[in-house]
Amino acid sequence: MPPLAEEREHTSNEHDRASRHVLLTRIAGLLSVPLLPAVEAAQAADRAVFLVPGDTIEVTPGHGLGALSPSRILGGILPAMFVGTKAIAHGLVDPAAACPPEWSHWMAEETSDCVLRGYTAFTRNDAFRAGRLLLTHGPARLKDVCGKAGLSQAVVRNEAELAAALALEDPDSLARCGLVLEQDLVDVITYSVGSAQLRGERISYWGQQNLTKD
Structure with a gap:
């Protein structure tokens, strides 16, 4: 050895x-x-x-x-780095949304019925559109897909908080790794x-x- x-x-x-x-x-x-x-x-x-x-x-x-x-x-x-993260669990906000060439639309379709309501986005604009859709159902949680142990996450409750949180995202890192936006849960068991x-x-x-x- x-x-x-x-x-x-x-x-x-x-x-x-x-x-x-x-x-x-x-x-x-x-x-x-x-x-x-x-x-x-x-x-x-x-x-x-x-x-x-x-x-x-x-x-x-x-x-x-x-x-x-x-x-x-x-x-x-x-x-691609995003393939090993939670980014693959959700689909894009729409088929025309930006994504890396390695992105699989099929994967998101296959998992759609066993994951939380949510989206993966690779640009601030797509993330904002996805966040607005989620906010119609309640608070949304933004997750840095490279974050660990529950770090690098934020809960937003309105469009102003969503815009402020997305302004902190680095465009280059966002394009490479993506950002997950999900419905927010409380009292969860992971x-x-x-x-x-x-x-x-x-x-x-x-x-x-x-x-x-x-």
């Missing part, structure tokens, strides 16, 4: 860093391999290491990361489900999330 390396962090989230340190230490011990200093994903593709990235890796044509096969990475490789594979072994899980004070 090759030595273990983590992808170099690009976040200032202390909780994420602490959690990753524990995870990396345990994986290195489980595999009985040394833990190397952090590297860029592109460097890991050219080295004999097992990579634990901080997030799903986006691989565009000609990127050169295809050498990171499932046997050499604990994580996933996607053609369940998690997932699966991970390491050295030929797979573990799957499901459970109920709990809220804590920040």
Whole structure:
């Protein structure tokens, strides 16, 4: 088994860093391999290491990361960053709305009957139109699809609050990752489900999330 390396962090989230340190230490011990200093994903593709990235890796044509096969990475490789987020759970506000070339209209149609009322938008204008439709049913929640642990979310109750929240969105990030707008819920129970594979072994899980004070 090759030595273990983590992808170099690009976040200032202390909780994420602490959690990753524990995870990396345990994986290195489980595999009985040394833990190397952090590297860029592109460097890991050219080295004999097992990579634990901080997030799903986006691989565009000609990127050169295809050498990171499932046997050499604990994580996933996607053609566009939004594909690995909650953005794919909702459809666009209308068929003419802006979206990346990798967007699947079929996916949104297939999930429409098992998700909350909501939309995914890739521009401020489309997000505003989607938000106005949602506000006719009550408060709406805006979710940064790259946010974690309930962070980077906002609840809006009228068009003025919607416009103010959207003014804070970066257009470039919005075009690349998207923004989810959903009906707002209170007193919710959130369940998690997932699966991970390491050295030929797979573990799957499901459970109920709990809220804590920040």
